[in-house]
């Protein structure tokens with residue numbers, strides 16, 4: 001019997017690729033998905049008042065085919081650093097967990113079985129971009145002038161609107177395709193590559 | 207409006223949100239994860255012999271953003287206080 005304890009009292013992080021997969025599963029755009037099902041501008045899945053994931057229903061995960069990486073990995077976790085070194089972590093199962101844990105399979109088999117590879121590649125693609133963003137931000141903040149607080153808050157608001165458009169895969173890719181006169185891709189993986197290109201161009205604008 | 211300042215704010219927001227979505231920049235949570243046993247990626251072909259660090263449960267709580275350059279991809283604890 002499944003207990004689904006691991007879908008309760010958890011914060012499920014979702015990157016733009018995972019959002020696109022989940023939005024595709026529900027037949028909606030990433031723009032709509034972010035507004036309806038995520039917290040913190042698309043960083044985490046929403047949960048209900050009892051702390052249960054918004055996609056958990058009486059039969060189990062309602063988006064199982066397109067569930068996020070952390071759900072595929074559980075009860076292990078993955079760490080990757082800036083150099084691309086990778087580790088796997090074995091997490092303690094929930095107290096009331098009904099899962100059966102074997103010790104004979106390999107992590108590689110487990111990852112394959114869970115369809116985690118495409119998700120890990122996607123995370124690595126966005127991570128490379130994130131490290132670049134952090135570098136640029138370090139250089140920028142060193143140069144930024146101190147401004148009047150009111151002025152700063154208006155600028156902040158405008159900047160957040162611009163940022164939200166860039167992080168929303170469908171919106172950003174549509175804009176990029178229009179500007180560069182290229183066809184809007186169908187496949188999520190293709191859309192992701194265009195999204196990363198668009199973001200890279202955005203962060204490196206003069 | 208200063209374009210560079212606006213760009214810096216947008217970038218800061220993007221780093222915070224994209225970072226959170228990839229499990230980056232949460233020092234306290236990262237510290238929690240250290241209590242779990244790690245398996246180097248080059249040993250993924252070996253049967254997983256490691257045991258979790260009992261009795262300490264890995265319960266990473268998301269707290270302070272920090273400049274950690276490690277992505278931690280796990281189901282984070284979200285216990286009500």
Ligand code: SF4
Pocket residue numbers: 006007008010012053054055056057060061062063064067068071
């Ligand atoms: S997405 Fe599915 S597997 Fe993941 S926490 Fe929600 S219900 Fe559980």
